[in-house]
Amino acid sequence: MCGILALIQACASDTSVANDLHEALYFLQHRGQDACGIATCASGGKIYQCKGNGLASKVFRDDGSRVADLMGYMGIGHLRYPTAGTSANAEAQPFYVNSPYGICFAHNGNLINAPALKHFLDFEAHRHINTDSDSELMLNIFAHELNETGKARVNDKDIVGALRRVYNRCVGGWACTAMIAGYGLIGFRDSYGIRPLIMGSRPSDSGEGTDYMMASESVALKQLGFQNFVDILPGQAVIIEREKAPAIYQIQGQKRYAPDIFEFCYFARPDSIIDGISVNQSRENMGYRLADKIKRTLTPDEVNNIDVIIPIPETSQTSAPCVAARLKRKYYQGFVKNRYVFRTFIMPGQTARQKGVKRKLNSMDEKFAGKNVLLIDDSIVRGTTSREIVGMAREAGAKKVYFASCAPPITHAHIYGIDLASPNELIAHDHGRGRAIEGIAKSIGADRVIFQDLEDLKAACSEAVVSKTSVKEERDFEVGVFCGNYVTPVDEGYFRHLEEVRGETRKMKVLAKAREAVANGSADREELEIASNGVKVTESGEVVPAVNGTTGHQKYSHGEKRRKQSVESGTPPKDRMDISLHNYGDF
DSSP states (O other): OOEEEEEEOSOTTSSOTHHHHHHHHHHTGGGOOSEEEEEEEOGGGOEEEEEEESOHHHHSOTTOGGGGGOOOSEEEEEEEOOSSSOOOGGGOSSEEEOSSSOEEEEEEEEETTHHHHHHHIIIIIOOOOOSSOHHHHHHHHHHHHHHTTOOSSOOHHHHHHHHHHHHHHOOEEEEEEEEETTTEEEEEEOTTOOSOOEEEEEEOTTSSSEEEEEESSHHHHHHTTOEEEEEOOTTEEEEEETTSOOEEEEOSOOOOOOOBTHIIIIISOTTOEETTEEHHHHHHHHHHHHHHHHHHHSOHHHHHTOOEEEEOTTGGGTTHHHHHHHHTOOBOOOEEEOTTSOOGGGSSSHHHHHHHHHHHEEEOGGGTTTOEEEEEESOOSSSHHHHHHHHHHHHTTOSEEEEEESSOOOOSOOOSSOOOOOGGGOTTTTGGGTOOHHHHHHHHTOSEEEEOOHHHHHHHHHTTBOSSOSOOSOOOOBOHHHHSOOSSOOOHHHHHHHHHHHHHHHHHHHHHHHHHHHHHTOOOHHHHHHHHHOEEEOTTSOEEEOTTOSSTTOOOOHHHHHHHHHHHHTOOOTTOOOSSSOOTTOO
């Protein structure tokens, strides 16, 4: 789940768009903390770019000084949350190809026919792919189709035709922004509407003409003074040429209107509106409906004996007060969150996630001591975080700990851009095949566990439509993670491919972390073993030290050992740069 941006100013003489794009990155930082970047275009079609691994404050420096190098009246931005591929600097976006026309590209989503696309590009289109990212695949598919025009300059009809051929080739969920040097911006969305994209406008600083911006969430537009929000609908593309108003085209017929419901459960900011749905209101509705489910699940005496309802920061802080109000129970903030820690569900390795939970949260013991506590969370994924939190509640003195999830049991892989976990790592994966809810409660150490019903979750979102919205169509939702019924056709072979990619990505992350710990002198015994012998993935999906590592106890110089490990483990160097442009953000 990435964040994408695009902005074009009415006047080329106005202040560079990079300033606004840079500020917008911080409003969408929650959508991707792995890497980020901005590409701009100035007069004469000159492209400038800065991107790299890390938060926006790292890539552009705390004082934003790197932004001064990015000149231009239009640009696109990206925040990367890794799904497929690696974490190399080379996979930071926006991506760029010089032929045809000079195209920069930012992509949010996932392609589920990536192997077939790569084969096509290699054997038919003869285009070189330099990374493992499916975003680069989609850029090259678009570039290939656009090149088929054979023209020195393209127009909107050429772009629409190229996009239609892209949609016919690509399968999955996506929202993309693109910039063609000297021409303008493009934004487009898959024909199911899985990934979000919204556009807004504002008067230019000079007072002559209108600036236009696209973003994954409305909060980025609103904070920069944009209004008149328009959701790009499923199968639509918007083309904004320099000094022209946006033109919206239906690239492919709308197959369904099914935004990913996990945006509302967890990922999006509460002050955003996505597809005409208030994220904040949807989460309040989730709380009320979850309270009704709790009433149906617990006995009246159990409900009455709940002393306090406590949210697990941060997403559930919207839902939990509504649960408390409906149940007429006290509501307290019982955990304090350290905001400067990454999301634990994307940390590589179970041990790291367990340590990460306690770094992320601290309990206020007086809120738990001697009380029956009902904890509210947005979801339960692996159960690692939930188990640690229940343990913290008990350590703080709670008598009984009930645990309620605003989302239903997550039983299947997410295939459209959120790498939650492998199916066999999901605590509820076997729930539908005999693993009772009581078993999940026992696993995380809770007295009882209550999950939201899927129909209630969908209703909570459907009922949160704002009055002023450009969306008139009836919405469905992508809910495959909860039931396995994905909105797009999915070949069974894709799941095997996904597990292979995930396994290799986890291995690379754990290995890189261990080597960094050794270099810093902070490695524990397991990290020393990993750095020396490499890693392997167990049948349960856990990354552990290799029993018989390829490096063994052979002696190499430091440089030789690193090169040999990199080759034998299949791990590319993390600091490999994008070869297309000079990147100020590569370290």
